[in-house]
Amino acid sequence: MKEMTLAEAMKQTTYQIAGHGKRNLQVLKNAIHELEGDLGSDQYGQGQIIEDFQKKMASLLGKEEAVFFPSGTMAQQIALRIWCDQKGVPQVAYHPLCHLEIHEEDGLKELHHIKPILLAGKDKLIQLEDVVGMKEEIACLLLELPQREIGGQLPDYETIESIASFCNEKGIKLHLDGARLFEILPYYNKSAAEICTLFDSVYISFYKGIGGIAGAILAGDKAFIQKSKVWKRRHGGDLISLYPYILSSDYYFDLRINKMDQYYREAQELAEYFNQCSNVSTRPATPVSNMFHVHIAYPKEVVEPILIELYQQSGVGLAGNLREIDDHHCYFEVSVGDAYGKIPKETLDDLFRTLDVHMSRLSK
Amino acid sequence: MKEMTLAEAMKQTTYQIAGHGKRNLQVLKNAIHELEGDLGSDQYGQGQIIEDFQKKMASLLGKEEAVFFPSGTMAQQIALRIWCDQKGVPQVAYHPLCHLEIHEEDGLKELHHIKPILLAGKDKLIQLEDVVGMKEEIACLLLELPQREIGGQLPDYETIESIASFCNEKGIKLHLDGARLFEILPYYNKSAAEICTLFDSVYISFYKGIGGIAGAILAGDKAFIQKSKVWKRRHGGDLISLYPYILSSDYYFDLRINKMDQYYREAQELAEYFNQCSNVSTRPATPVSNMFHVHIAYPKEVVEPILIELYQQSGVGLAGNLREIDDHHCYFEVSVGDAYGKIPKETLDDLFRTLDVHMSRLSK
Numbered sequence: 001m002k003e004m005t006l007a008e009a010m011k012q013t014t015y016q017i018a019g020h021g022k023r024n025l026q027v028l029k030n031a032i033h034e035l036e037g038d039l040g041s042d043q044y045g046q047g048q049i050i051e052d053f054q055k056k057m058a059s060l061l062g063k064e065e066a067v068f069f070p071s072g073t074m075a076q077q078i079a080l081r082i083w084c085d086q087k088g089v090p091q092v093a094y095h096p097l098c099h100l101e102i103h104e105e106d107g108l109k110e111l112h113h114i115k116p117i118l119l120a121g122k123d124k125l126i127q128l129e130d131v132v133g134m135k136e137e138i139a140c141l142l143l144e145l146p147q148r149e150i151g152g153q154l155p156d157y158e159t160i161e162s163i164a165s166f167c168n169e170k171g172i173k174l175h176l177d178g179a180r181l182f183e184i185l186p187y188y189n190k191s192a193a194e195i196c197t198l199f200d201s202v203y204i205s206f207y208k209g210i211g212g213i214a215g216a217i218l219a220g221d222k223a224f225i226q227k228s229k230v231w232k233r234r235h236g237g238d239l240i241s242l243y244p245y246i247l248s249s250d251y252y253f254d255l256r257i258n259k260m261d262q263y264y265r266e267a268q269e270l271a272e273y274f275n276q277c278s279n280v281s282t283r284p285a286t287p288v289s290n291m292f293h294v295h296i297a298y299p300k301e302v303v304e305p306i307l308i309e310l311y312q313q314s315g316v317g318l319a320g321n322l323r324e325i326d327d328h329h330c331y332f333e334v335s336v337g338d339a340y341g342k343i344p345k346e347t348l349d350d351l352f353r354t355l356d357v358h359m360s361r362l363s364k
Numbered sequence: 365m366k367e368m369t370l371a372e373a374m375k376q377t378t379y380q381i382a383g384h385g386k387r388n389l390q391v392l393k394n395a396i397h398e399l400e401g402d403l404g405s406d407q408y409g410q411g412q413i414i415e416d417f418q419k420k421m422a423s424l425l426g427k428e429e430a431v432f433f434p435s436g437t438m439a440q441q442i443a444l445r446i447w448c449d450q451k452g453v454p455q456v457a458y459h460p461l462c463h464l465e466i467h468e469e470d471g472l473k474e475l476h477h478i479k480p481i482l483l484a485g486k487d488k489l490i491q492l493e494d495v496v497g498m499k500e501e502i503a504c505l506l507l508e509l510p511q512r513e514i515g516g517q518l519p520d521y522e523t524i525e526s527i528a529s530f531c532n533e534k535g536i537k538l539h540l541d542g543a544r545l546f547e548i549l550p551y552y553n554k555s556a557a558e559i560c561t562l563f564d565s566v567y568i569s570f571y572k573g574i575g576g577i578a579g580a581i582l583a584g585d586k587a588f589i590q591k592s593k594v595w596k597r598r599h600g601g602d603l604i605s606l607y608p609y610i611l612s613s614d615y616y617f618d619l620r621i622n623k624m625d626q627y628y629r630e631a632q633e634l635a636e637y638f639n640q641c642s643n644v645s646t647r648p649a650t651p652v653s654n655m656f657h658v659h660i661a662y663p664k665e666v667v668e669p670i671l672i673e674l675y676q677q678s679g680v681g682l683a684g685n686l687r688e689i690d691d692h693h694c695y696f697e698v699s700v701g702d703a704y705g706k707i708p709k710e711t712l713d714d715l716f717r718t719l720d721v722h723m724s725r726l727s728k
Contacts, residue, residue, distance in 0.1 A: 026402065027405070032392065071600040104598060105594050234468060235437075244392055
């Protein structure tokens with residue numbers, strides 16, 4: 001008999017510690033269920049569905065205008081291209097683990113011929129001195145808040161302010177990768193608009209904490225947004241109809257925007273559970289958003305069978321895959337959403353007691 | 365009182381001669397109504413929903429593999445880029461009214477730095493001698509069948525065969541802009557696969573004759589499709605979930621693929637109605653697909669009020685906008701779909717009798 005993979009074991013669990021539940025057609029059905037069928041489609045970026053939502057998001061982010069994109073990959077490459085063209089400098093700076101650097105098949109380089117300067121070490125946040133110390137001229141600095149690939153860490157708010165002030169002084173545009181912007185508002189205790197005022201352009205996503213199907217918003221001043229619409233057409237993102245994504249983004253935004261506090265508190269609680277287990281620790285130790293990484297001081301192939309057994313015994317899934325750090329360590333990502341609150345407290349207590357026992361045994 | 369525009373008058377009509385009915389949310393609702401909510405989403409190009417549909421389309425088109433794209437704009441730029449990179453020649457050839465030349469904000473040039481050679485006159489089809497007579501070296505020739513912007517005209521099948529054979533001999537890849545491929549099968553009396561066998565790569569659309577929400581398929585050999593997936597990611601088209609477009613494309617494909625004969629015959633009937641009116645003629649005179657253009661030998665501002673009155677009297681809409689040809693001529697496009705068959709014969713007869721009376725009066 002072929003052994004079960006972690007992903008397969010995950011699919012069979014009743015509860016999951018992360019996310020909002022399964023990504024299936026019901027997500028779309030729920031979003032459009034109560035809407036009338038005669039609601040007219042958007043048409044190539046025009047029409048009430050798309051214009052209303054763009055206005056709502058522009059207002060929320062405190063920007064002049066906003067435009068809906070099918071993906072953040074498209075939105076962010078375009079933002080950087082506009083700033084580079086405007087300054088006539090095809091160079092930008094971002095973190096070594098920026099989405100554009102590691103998840104987009106080098107679209108920024110291959111399509112836009114923009115060279116990125118990598119700031120800070122892979123496992124560190126970008127600090128003011130990294131920006132000040134840059135020797136190359138750049139058109140734009142991209143900051144990702146929170147820095148996803150290192151567990152969703154955040155700089156002090158003063159650091160962002162000082163970087164923004166430096167960039168402003170030096171004529172460097174500041175772009176926010178705010179895929180998880182709403183998720184960090186409780187930690188900073190700021191509104192989205194307050195944070196965005198430090199940035200020239202902002203991208204937000206609707207399928208992270210918001211839990212929509214797909215889609216992104218890019219916001220900025222009027223001239224910037226006008227240009228971004230031209231580039232959206234060039235990229236093949238100006239679809240005749242984007243309404244399936246817009247309607248679901250709007251629906252899940254309204255449903256979950258006020259739950260970010262709760263997800264944040266639950267992430268802290270959940271991280272504590274993990275940190276009480278031997279050979280397990282979270283990064284950051286205390287989450288600053290709804291997300292964190294769980295590091296395990298054993299190799300992937302040792303940990304996987306333990307987790308599979310744990311999922312089967314407890315009915316609770318922790319993650320569908322483990323990522324290797326090196327030959328002796330692995331980790332997985334957790335983003336807390338609606339699913340966590342559905343797990344009975346007792347089940348959770350049992351789960352982590354068992355996990356601790358398994359992990360302690362490994363040390364012996 | 366502000367006068368009504370043609371688009372507003374169009375919206376108030378009971379019947380329309382073109383299309384499949386209104387583009388509204390009901391189109392999506394109908395497509396997913398009977399599907400179970402637990403149907404799992406595709407995830408970044410993986411999963412049963414997307415893989416099954418890609419296989420179905422590859423098989424239909426007689427190609428090794430196929431990949432689903434959010435838009436044809438993205439799919440076609442990518443196809444041309446792959447062929448250009450492979451040959452190391454950043455030049456292609458296409459018709460002066462090719463979609464890439466007039467509707468994509470120069471994405472091919474701005475993103476891919478590919479130079480197009482324009483073949484044939486604006487109001488003509490590309491012929492073998494245009495291709496043979498080309499002085500520049502190109503990596504790929506794009507043929508659009510039917511040539512939409514000149515009323516959906518088609519070359520003889522022998523012409524396509526001779527162009528394909530010449531390209532093959534000269535090491536030029538042949539790409540099919542088959543946005544309306546299914547609509548031309550009745551005229552050529554060929555299967556999609558038979559036509560596609562003449563082409564190295566093929567793009568088809570799901571919101572023209574098929575009447576879906578949005579989406580496209582690009583098909584070709586395995587190596588080509590593998591590369592296209594990398595470029596899809598770079599363009600920002602590798603969405604976490606494309607299922608709203610895939611499910612609706614599949615639904616409307618099954619619903620309408622066998623109606624292309626009917627649309628073609630109805631287009632011929634409808635064109636005859638127009639050609640019987642004074643100062644009105646269709647292009648082509650006899651349609652070769654479900655589409656044609658209606659040319660009127662009067663300026664837009666003279667024709668518009670006549671059409672508005674006609675829509676209000678008859679309850680039938682012909683077009684939502686007129687396009688200027690010059691100071692003395694205008695035209696509109698017609699693509700026959702499900703809407704045409706819903707108009708009572710008597711209403712149609714009355715409509716064209718009235719149109720003829722109005723248009724005759726103008727000559728006096």
